[in-house]
Amino acid sequence: MFDFMMSDAQKQLREEVRDLVRWVPRQMILDMDQDKIQFPKAFLKEAGRRNLFGVRYPVEWGGRGMDWVSTCMVMEEVGTLGYIFACVFGVGAELVCDAIILHGTDEQKEKYVKPLLRGDLFAAECLTEPRGGSDFFGTTTAAVDHGDHFVLNGQKRFIVGAEGADYFLVYARTDPDAEPHKALTCFIVDRGEGVRVDYIYGLMGSRGGGAGRVVFKDVRVPKENIVGQLHNGYAVFNTMMIPERLGTAAMTIGAARPALTVATGYTTRRKAFGQPIAQFQGVGFQVAEAAMLLDAARSMIYTTARMVDSGVPAKQTRRMVSQAKKFVTESCQKVAHNAMQVMGGIGYTNVFPVERIARDLRLASIWTGSNEVMSMIIAHEWYKEYLAGKGRKTERDFENDAAEAHAADEKIYE
Template structure:
């Protein structure tokens, strides 16, 4: 976020995260990318020690009790050493905690939130299945009743943090006869209940984040671990769109920023034809465009964060805003890092600079937590509903009439 929009407390928070990020050893970053580290437990533990997990979790449960505007400040900075740092931080401290804070019982909040916020326990959200991810309500993972417990069977895949997680937020069918949106339940499943994980994906980027296949074979889950209501997962899923998508968008800015900074410095130092290459507009204009994209993304993120903090903003409108933010920001950041790579030329395509890693990592941003095509689907759906409602009771000028032949007979035919 822009520093001129930050309060003194927010500037202090930003600098606190920057200091932490600077302390991460380069070897740790390289070992994650090489899959020598399969899940960054030391990083998450240190986040917990510094009280940087659960930024919006109430203080009484171990979080900071702050707002979305504060959260996006941390999200941008936490991703500077690599996108996967933000992914693992966000899943455990933003996404899973969101479900517990909003839908958990008091006992569940006291049980699960403090160890997550302290970095003592790690959490993952289990949504995507082998048959697909975007069709959430088409999930085939099933939990059947067995007395007061549920017996869970099924499989989730591409689960960020799955390899290291102690807690798994799992969505499963619990009523096969009910309509899809009324027959799913959300569970907090603990690893010791018999969860199996496999770290088996050769990822293009974002390595070292514990991305795993998660398998449930007759896993017994007590009713005390149901989050929300039985067959009531739909409201939880809709709420989770906010941290998944707004958080992802803010993180993407932080992951893209180093590419633009490195390209700026490189084009200042590098000379060709007797002058610094930044003096060629073919170079400097691309850098300017990349900076414009990042600044515009920050504007979008800040506005959406303000909306997320405002209880008067309708849930449907917030869904549109976070979906737009995720699509717009990830695509603009992708363009920005490619512009940065282009002005650096061949050297950026090697591992002499981290540009190639940033490009590999950022490609995930347009796919995970809902593809950008799904973001467009949600945006158009909510916008058409908003416009229809607005037409019923609007104090806006009717601009359709402002044309010379607006009332010409027989011209406006709709069927």
């Protein structure tokens, strides 16, 4: 459907990703959902072996030198395996790598990015804390300067990939007296002495991704493991919002696709009142809505990806990325809802994978910034754009196009 947007190289890459998807054993999917597999190292190793991680990064660091459109396509295809596969795929190879590629030193890229993209190491991003996730500047994890190193104490929770990570990207408070934007620093923290991971969560869905609590107790972190500048973790966090939210949205499309595919096939075979239920409007219209939402979601994703690829500054893409994350995740949850609804009771069982998909997708509108936070960002950016445009007066005065537009006595604002 969207092949017209892809180059031959991107289509070839898509076939490579689909070959990886076909490689994954059915039992791996089932075992992850039952927490028999707590972290899919075999899958990540295979993806790294096939050079499918971080396709938009420079070739010298292990990527393919491609773009965000390619990345979104990869994330969508990986997502068809299940939402959690794309989560663990993206956390290390997209989020952590992005921070180091954009802000790290060549030594850090050599030591941490190359082996991660090969599938030899695994990484997780540590952002959320027990007191909250959306309040980034409320971070209480602290790192104290000890000359040639910092000593890190604190804890993070709901960390996807924690169970299998060899190192962590950690935001910590390094200047307790500074204003919020200048108080935090981003560190690479190796898994070792003083780092404890607790795999404790009974998740509703998206299981098997190693989500856990990470506790740091007097962890020695060398100064060469600072990502970016001291006390400037906000700059790293700010650029991470594109891969976190755009990548999340793209993979949600992939995770929802199988639900629509399964439901469509079921409704063409299941009969009631002597005919396939697909012929009833009550069924067909719900399938049609789901197909429409997936296409609309994909249109938004690729438009936003093209915007980022075009070099539009991050502060201008902020609204589009936030809109994509909110619209796509909510639309895909509706796709799963419709799929289950048209299948009836059998869709609520594990005879078909729709119930697992519905459980998994519930995470999409919560993580990487809740959709309520997305709405706050959208509103903030929209009003900024409106006020800036009003000052330029480049458009027609639409307010004036009313019969009584000049009734000043009726236009009361205070």
